Ligand SMILES: Nc1ncnc2c1ncn2[C@@H]1O[C@H](COP(=O)(O)OP(=O)(O)OP(=O)(O)O)[C@@H](O)[C@H]1O
C-alpha cells in the first residue's frame with residue numbers, strides 16, 4: 001500500500017507547493033489527481049517517485065519510506081523521454097540491465113507486443129509518432145513490473161482520438177498485469193479522470209493541498225456516453241470550480257459543463 | 266526521374282532501389298557541381314600558360330605542380346616530410362584531446378571546478394596561441410617538444426569548450442530517466458551522459474583537428490628541418506613556387522582525409538541523430 005503522511009514541500013524559492021497532504025492508495029487502485037495549474041500535482045508525483053524529497057512528512061510503500069527512486073515505483077512523464085540513441089527495444093529494456101541478455105530480449109518483446117509495437121522494435125525513437133512514443137514510455141515503465149506506476153499528464157500532448165485510445169490501452173494493460181499495479185495519474189482532462197479513476201482527488205493551490213475526494217466506482221469497461229459517467233464528470237468539474245473559488249452551482253452544470261472544462265485550468 | 270516515377274507505381278521494392286539510385290546520382294552531381302569552378306580555373310590557367318599568355322613562373326600551372334609532386338614522391342622526399350608533419354599533428358592532437366576532454370569533463374560536471382578553472386582557461390584562450398612560441402622554445406627547445414606543445418594548445422581549447430558545453434547542456438529530463446532506473450554514478454555517465462555528449466564531442470574533435478593542422482604549419486614555418494611546413498619555407502627560399510603549392514595541396518589532402526576519418530569512424534555511433542542534414546541525406 002502506498003501512503004503519504006502529512007507531506008509538505010517548500011521549494012528553495014519559498015513557494016509552498018504542498019502542505020499537509022495525506023493519502024492512502026490501495027494495491028491495484030487507480031487514483032487520479034486533478035487540480036488547477038500550479039497546485040502541486042507534479043510536485044506530489046515527484047515526491048512519490050523519490051526523484052525529489054518532501055520537506056515535511058513522508059511517503060511510504062509497504063511500510064518502507066521512499067527517499068530515492070525505488071524499483072517498485074515506475075513513472076511516465078508528460079513527454080516520452082526516450083533515449084534517442086537507443087532503439088525502441090533497447091529503450092524498453094533500459095531498466096532491465098541486471099537481467100541476462102536473453103531474458104531481457106524476451107521481456108522486451110513481450111512488453112512491445114502488449115503495447116502493439118512489435119514491428120517498431122528496431123526503429124529509432126525519432127521515427128515514432130507522439131502516441132507511439134508514449135506507448136513505448138509506458139512499456140519501459142511497466143517492464144520491470146512495478147507495484148506503483150505514476151503518470152504525470154501522460155496523454156496531454158496527444159490529440160483527442162489518440163488520447164482516448166491510449167486511455168483504453170492503459171486500462172487493458174493495467175487489468176492484464178498480475179499483480180495489478182497501483183496507478184496514480186495526474187491529468188487536466190475531466191474525461192480522462194472519469195474513464196480511469198477508482199477515486200479522484202481534487203487539489204487546490206496556494207499552498208497545494210487536497211480539496212476533495214470523489215469516488216468514481218463505476219463498473220468497467222465504462223461507457224463514455226452514460227449518465228453515470230456524465231455525473232462523475234460534473235461532480236469533478238463542480239469541485240474544481242469550487243476549489244478555485246468560482247461560485248457555480250451544480251444545478252446549472254448542464255450548460256456550463258463545457259465552458260468549465262475549457263476554463264478551470 | 267520519370268522512369269523512377271513509373272516503377273514506383275509498379276512495385277515498391279524496385280521503387281525504393283530507384284530512389285536510392287536517384288539519391289546517389291544526386292550526390293554525385295552535387296560533388297561534380299562543386300568541382301566545376303576549381304577545375305575550370307585550373308584548366309584555364311593551364312591553357313593560358315601553354316598558349317604563352319603568361320610564363321607561369323610565379324603561379325605555376327597544374328601540370329607543373331603535378332610533376333613536382335610526382336618528383337617529390339618518387340625521390341621519397343615527400344614521404345619524409347609527410348611523416349614528420351603527421352607525427353607532430355598526431356602527438357599534439359592526442360595530447361590536446363586528452364587534456365581538453367579531461368578538463369572539459371571536470372568543468373562540465375562540477376560547478377565548483379568550473380568556477381575554479383574556467384575563468385583561467387578562458388583568459389588563456391584569449392591569448393593568440395602563436396604568442397606562446399618564444400616561451401615554448403625557451404622552455405622546450407627548438408625541436409619536437411615545443412612544436413607538439415603548440416599544436417596541443419591549439420587542439421585543447423575547442424575540445425575543452427565542446428566537452429564542457431555538451432555536458433552542461435545535457436537535458437535534465439533525460440538524466441532523470443537514468444535516476445528513475447537507479448543507475449549508479451558510473452552507469453549514469455556511461456549510459457546517459459556519454460551518448461548524449463557524443464555528437465558535440467565529435468564536432469569539437471573535428472574543429473580541434475582543424476586547428477591542429479593550422480598550428481603545425483605555424484610551428485614548422487618557425488623552424489624545422491623536415492615537415493610539409495619546411496617544404497613551404499624551402500620553396501620560398503629557393504624560389505620554387507611549384508613546391509610551395511605542392512606542399513599546400515598535400516596539406517589539403519591529408520587534412521581533409523583525417524577529418525573524413527573522424528567523421529566516418531563516428532558515423533555508426535551517430536545514426537540515431539535527428540538532424541536536418543541526416544534526414545536530407547535520406548538514410
Ligand atoms: N523546481 C521548482 N522550484 C521552485 N518552485 C517550483 C519548482 N517546481 C514547481 N514549483 C512551484 O511549485 C508549485 C507547484 O508546481 P507543480 O509543478 O507541482 O504544479 P502542477 O500542479 O503540476 O501544475 P501543472 O498542472 O501546471 O503541471 C508552482 O507554484 C510552481 O511554481
Ligand SMILES: [Mg+2]
Nearest residue numbers: 041042043152
Ligand atoms: Mg505538472
